[in-house]
Amino acid sequence: MRRPHADMRRPGTGTRSVPWNLVTWECAVMWQATAVREASRTGDYGKVIELVRQDRRMTQAQLGGAIGLSQSAVSRLEKRGARTYSTNILAAASAHLGIPPVLVGLADGRPQEHANGDDDVDRRKFLGGVAATAATPVLTALPDTAGPGGGQAAALRLPTSAYRRLDGSTPSRDLSEAVKPHLRLIQSITGTARGDADRNRLAAVGSEAASLAGWLAWDMGDNGSARAWYGSAVKAARTSGDLLLTAYQAGSLAQFEAHAGNGAEALNLTRRARRVLGDRRPPVADAWLLSVEALAHAADGDRRSADRALTASRAAAEALPEDPPPWPWVFTFGPEKVTACRVTCGARLGLADWVLSDDVGALTAGHAKQRALLVLDIAAGHLAGGRVESAFALARRALDTGVTYKSGRIVERARAVRRTLTTGAPPKVVRDFDERLHGVYL
Known part of the structure; x- marks a missing residue:
């Protein structure tokens, strides 16, 4: 698929790489590509996923690993032509690839569940993978399939669970760019829901997604947004009953x-x-x-x-x-x-x-970001006990994790630890820490 501009190509193409903050713009152009549009129009949602996966330079095995499927299961998904699909699997794949749900038939209630043995096995594997990786409080799907609203709620819950699964290994800034459109989709579908039961189910889904958005904002060090999202999560939970x-x-x-x-x-x-x-x-x-x-x-x-x-x-x-x-x-x-x-x-x-x-x-x-925050607390304890060198050796390790995952919360906590030490002639380990800390801009 042709790129909009030569400078937007990915690494290995002979030009400079794509900054991740431009992925959304790039994809917005790509959705207009004839092949993707035609595949979506004819209901060949597997082809849509295949084209976007290839554009992202991702293998079938990599996509499968991200959403809890085998490589062969992803291959079957992509080669189904115009046949029907499992909404659970479609929702997970499209969420991971950042595909607007309407392009894989999810926004208007399509496609219908296609019950066969392979689908059931793959779905169990995916749901089991999500449930087994709860390092942070994970909100999983309730058995909620009564009526069209229940089916929509179940499909919308899966991306939220998948995003939470990625939290331990993905910078929150990257995840947040995917979660925000997901929240808008939930709000849009909730607004058109018929009947209190459907609205309540969808409100619960919205509460879960808003809570995740709050968690990500908190990790980025944006406490104002985090507080607003958590407040929205509480309100939506009340609406759900x-x-x-x-x-x-x-x-x-x-x-x-x-x-x-x-x-x-x-x-x-x-x-x-x-x-x-x-x-x-x-x-x-x-x-x-x-x-x-x-x-x-x-x-x-x-x-x-x-x-x-x-x-x-x-x-x-x-x-x-x-x-x-x-x-x-x-x-x-x-x-x-x-x-x-x-x-x-x-x-x-x-x-x-x-x-x-x-x-x-x-x-x-816990995962790496959680451990880093705890290590900074331990570093604070060493400082309180007068063990400066061991404190900043630990703090440096945690700071490196914060930089790797672009976690504003970790970096700010590292700064708080540094502020507790007031001395005119800090030892070398503190000077090294300062040099690293002062060069951090997330």
């Missing part, structure tokens, strides 16, 4: 506010989440909300209340049943999560004995 989802989103906003230093607001949101669920809240909700409460007390400088909340959270976590927690608490919350929370609280309170934990397993959980 799902009490568990509403409490979860209120707790997520509380967690954000606690990390932002707004302890009073975080405590208020945590109490609100408990009130939503009443006395019948699931045990995992209690354990998690107690950890969020501890963060809020730490943000307010209240060591005693933070310690009390952490103790209660650990007791609740140790008593959790082995049964899978109810949606949306699909992530595992155990004592190791409380240990990590105690490290963060200790860093905020300047308590070295809280930060320097012996529970190494708890401090190595």
Whole structure:
């Protein structure tokens, strides 16, 4: 497929490479290409995916790995001609490639599910892959297939889950460029929904996607946008009528506010989440909300209340049943999560004995960006204990991760750690750290 300009070619073509922030512009031109338009018009959605995949210089194996399918399954998808497709698989592939859903027949309710053995196997593999990679709180799809609205909700949930799956290995800025149009599509479909039941299902889907947008904005260091998205997630959850989802989103906003230093607001949101669920809240909700409460007390400088909340959270976590927690608490919350929370609280309170934990397993959980933030908390603990060199050796490692993933949140946390050291003649490890930090522009 011909490029709009020679300078827009990718690496290996003899001209300069495509900056990722121009991908959206480039694709907007490509959608007008005759081959893609004709394939979409005739309903050959597999061909649409094949053409875009090739344009992205992506192999079938790479696309399959990203969405939980085998190479042969992707090959079958692309060669189906005008036959019908699984909406789940189409939604996942188009979301990963950044294809507007209308070009693969999703915006108007097409295509219909095509039930055969291969599709069922591939769908199970994809959904299983998404569910098995929950390093952050992942909101997965409810069994929601009654009527056209239910089918739309299920299809729209899959890209959100796929994007969350990519969060641990993809810069948030890149993911955010894909999530925003996904949110607009959800809003558009919700606006045309008929009946309260369909609107409620779609509102829940919108809440999940808005929460993801908030998480990505937070990681980019854009706290204003993060707060707005989390607020939208709470409102959409209320509209959906799902009490568990509403409490979860209120707790997520509380967690954000606690990390932002707004302890009073975080405590208020945590109490609100408990009130939503009443006395019948699931045990995992209690354990998690107690950890969020501890963060809020730490943000307010209240060591005693933070310690009390952490103790209660650990007791609740140790008593959790082995049964899978109810949606949306699909992530595992155990004592190791409380240990990590105690490290963060200790860093905020300047308590070295809280930060320097012996529970190494708890401090190595999560994906690279989460570990980097925890390492910076540990670095703060070393500083509080007077161990400057070890603190900045750790901080440098975490900063490198922040630069690799273009995480504004990690970089800003690294700057906060640096500000805690005031000395006229810093050692070499600090000077090296400063040199690296001062050259970071995300």
